[in-house]
Amino acid sequence: MRFDPWNPDFVANPYGVYAELRQQAPVTFFEPTGQWLIARHADVNALLRDRRLGRSYLHVATHEEFGKEAEPEFQEPFWRVVRAGMLDVEPPVHTRLRRLVSRAFTPRMVESLRPRVRAIAGGLVDAFVEQGGGDLIAEVAEPLPVTVIAEMLGIPDADRPLLRPWSADICGMYELNPAPEAQHTAVRAASEFAGYLKELARERAARPGDDLISALAQIDELTLDELVGTCVLLLNAGHEATVNVTGNGWWSLFRNPAELARLREDRGLLPSAIEELMRWDTPLQMFERWVLEDIEVGGVVIPRGVEVALLFGSANRDQEVFVDPDRLDVGRADNPHISFGAGIHFCLGAPLARIELIESFGALMDRAPKLELVREPVWKPGYVIRGLESLDVRVA
Template sequence: MRFDPWNPEFVAHPYDAYRELRDTAPVSFFEPTGQWLVARHADVNALLRDRRLGRSYLHAASHEEFGRQPEPEFQEPFWRVIRAGMLDVEPPVHTRLRRLVSKAFTPRMVESLRPRVRKIATGLAEGLAERGGGDLLSLVAEPLPVTVIAEMLGVPEADRHLLRPWSADICGMYELNPSAEVQHTAVRAAGEFSGYLRELARHRRDHPGDDMISALAQVADEGDRLTEDELIGTCVLLLNAGHEATVNVTGNGWWALFRNPAQLERLRADPGLLPRAVEELMRWDTPLQMFERWVLEDVEIGGVTVPRGKEVALLFGSANRDPEVFEDPDRLDVARHDNPHISFGAGIHFCLGAPLARVELIESFGALLRAAPSLELAEEPSWKPGYVIRGLRTLQVTV
């Protein structure tokens, strides 16, 4: 099968196509999206750290200079929110935002959340067991990160049902060539979410509490603070990046374990393997399959010159199965030692929320292993149509 991100069969299993790309065309132009596909781990890893590429080009050139059409006017509310966070900007703006946000989002703060994350995960897993099974995604995988991030941000419990739909709708804009309907839905969701957060942030600025919005509103560095737009953009990013990937690692991961029963039994017999298993599940069926970067200066990739103004598509799912880096890469090994996967990215855009994601995933898988030790697949799942952010529609299980 060839690289075809709109083909459901490819989305369900892209790894044979990736193997062919790595072997025969590791750097190749993909006409339907106008992108250069990069398939090998060494190239992807190097480009993530290469300052000749950027997540955005707008700090270095206009749309016209890059031969691009300006974004449609109706998208302006979406990009105003997204570019106020750190994901889609470059230094020096990115450097400043990451420095400020890191003062509130510290490893110590994340580790302090572990008992609460464990309690939430245990309650969700036990609830699934008491029901005798059901959709693992909607009953466990989705509520855990939403509850954690909502509690972190200080979103009142009565409003938390709004977060998952907003997140899913916003992330639709990151798929390849999204339809007009998906674009308008993403714009609406970004407007609604930012409006909600703006009201909440103003209240917390005047009446601070023990939550992330209050911390971000108060954080300062030599007199520098986040603007209101930056605070809101950061909160949107924390929800989207910290939620979508965690849900999909959980769903994709359990589906991987059901297809590899010997590895599941190994994990059941030795839950101490969980930290390594989580890293392996992120590698073996990567939730973020592609990460896009703009070429700011001509760059040579694997002997191919990609000129300024072009976009590269870094194939994380392919890089994580590269036999040059991973021994027997198509084999799932929950005890894999040497595992330099790039599911969290690399360089300045390395995922700020990686420590929290690891805590959530280890506690989630652990809670399900304890509460439902005989968890089984009830029916073969199907994949959502999205390729860039890749996950299952549902995962029906029995206990």
């Protein structure tokens, strides 16, 4: 098999191909997407921190100056939303936005959410156990982070079912060479979500409550578009990874029953187990960045104006960094995985995601100690954001 992000077999298990890339072609050009694939941990980690690269190039050049065609006109509503959030901008705009939003993600404030996260997770798991099991992703993994971020933002209960479909549709644009239908779906979702959030922000500006949208609406430095882009990013990043770590993680444990038994016997391993599950089957397989100045990686010159594809899934299995990297070890102590990124774009919500995952896995371990897999799951077709369609389990 070769690197083929559209091949279901590759998506299901890319790790053998990654091993070959790290050994034989750690920096290689991938013609179908026009990107340079970067496979080794040291290179990925360094490039995440290198200011000669950026998530965007529009802060230093126009599309034409960078030798690129502008996006099709119909995509404009999507990019207006996305480029108003901090993920797809660079300093000084990124610095300002992150500083403002970071106020809601201080360690103390995030830790204060733990009791509420525990209560939500416990309620979801109790209902799941009472019905004897079902689709773990749809009934536990997805509702938990969506509920948490919706409560933080102050989304009314009745509107919360809208959030997950909007997020999933928007994230479809981040796949490699997305199909026209996926592009139009993403644009529509971004437009609908932006319109909803603008109306809600105007209401909260006039009548603020005790929620993040109200707080953001009071900040004069933040434009309405930036508020919307920030909220969309918080929803997408705030739950896509958590959902997929939960699904991928339980599937990993079912495939490694000795490690599952070890974790069930010692709940003190939960924090290290969560880090290991993120490393061993990474939910975000690839993170793309534009080369703003010529760089050299592993003896290969990569010119300005192209994109590098940082292979997180490969970096997290690098034998130069991890002892016995293909072995799942829920007690792994030395685990410098990069599933949350690095540098200025390191995931702002990482501490909250860790709390959600520990509480979710812990509740399932406590309330369903003999959870069993019903059938082997199927992977979604997406490669960049990689997760399962469903995970059917029973409470034995």
